[in-house]
Amino acid sequence: MTEVRGPTTQRQLPRTAASKEALENRRLMGRPPGGKLNAPKITAAALALIYDSGYQGLTMAALARNLNVSVSALYNHVTCKQDVLRLLEEHLIIQVNVSAFRSSNWEDAIYCWARSYRDAFAKHTPLIPVIAVLPVMGAPKTLAMYEEVTTGLLKAGFREDRIIPIIAAIEAFIFGAALDVNAPEGIFNPGTLAHQAPTFTAVQAYHESGRTTEQRSDAAFRLGLEALIKGLGAFRL
């Protein structure tokens, strides 16, 4: 800390999601926000940091700076940086839409669920290797999502012993698709290597024409999800 500050001066907070979260979690009326460190505040600060400077900017030092605490203070609330990523996961999972499992047929329900799931994590790909191996045990929000999906699938007539494989399979597709969203422009363009793969080059040129990366990624996601849903139908009853 190089800057000099009076002891009672108000603390600067990022004025994005962090301050909103801080307001929601204030315990003492009238006191300036940022009084005490806790998990929601760490989550909010992490989110604000990622929003501003990406995952590359999410360091324990930056996190501490944005929360006006020392780095070591963070370790009273999380055991390691992976813990911060787990906090983020639980925050993002509540954006996933499972409501269609109660209101629509199972095909549309899976579609809405998968689509919102992918969209929620597409801008958070560094989390994906973490979520993919994250035990549900310490993740109540994630568990709540699974509960909704499970009851929906059972109601739709899927066999009990197939629920877990079905969920895991759809999630695998979702995670891969979320990574794909961030693929660079022309990822399938062979460039100077075109002559080595003429057939592929032809279909690639045909497919790419007048399409952005986002459209390409979306087309693959929709096609794959439709195929998956259609194929899963055969496993009912």
Added chain:
Amino acid sequence: MTEVRGPTTQRQLPRTAASKEALENRRLMGRPPGGKLNAPKITAAALALIYDSGYQGLTMAALARNLNVSVSALYNHVTCKQDVLRLLEEHLIIQVNVSAFRSSNWEDAIYCWARSYRDAFAKHTPLIPVIAVLPVMGAPKTLAMYEEVTTGLLKAGFREDRIIPIIAAIEAFIFGAALDVNAPEGIFNPGTLAHQAPTFTAVQAYHESGRTTEQRSDAAFRLGLEALIKGLGAFRL
């Protein structure tokens, strides 16, 4: 370097894949391996390092040590560590089996391709976020794989403009499934949170009984891949 060595003493090499690769790439008969640094040698050393101590052990310093060069020497052959990961990707992709696209029906071909693809990268999950966004432009082996898959799918009657989305969709599933292989024991076990998700807990307990993580992951992969293949059939012609 703390150890003292005579100038002509033979260099120690890891005696796993590294030395085999070195033998295959020797240029001067009779000369001891390890003479000059190049991409295949870096790849082999990286592979040996990962085999011994995992991706956590793959550092530029360790790589240089195993190749008996200084760290900065590596940067004459790769521009950054990501480059090393790209070398690994191109080495692993040749293990993927595309032969069935010439010998079998398209369903079995996709099955064999996807299975071998997942297995090749299941022990290399840190590569997955890298491959998922890796332009095919600088990856000739990967391009060769796509060429085989493309000709196979065209022969099977899939429309030209759907080849790319189909490949991207199957790959998304493969990448997610490869991550899932490394999920810990009991990833779906709610533990003390069981009461919050009774239905899910029931199907989880039913499914988990007498099954290892590998079996759970395999079951999900097979079910998902079968469903995907079945569903893709509707997109033919």
Added chain:
DNA sequence: ACCTGAACACCGTTCAAGT
């Protein structure tokens, strides 16, 4: 063209010391 040694600008994590 390719290498070395040393430095640089970071990381995440720990820990004695304070209140």
Added chain:
DNA sequence: ACCTGAACACCGTTCAAGT
């Protein structure tokens, strides 16, 4: 119980200097 300041053990990358 929770915080601070300082240190620790690393990272990947750069660069002047050599051959």
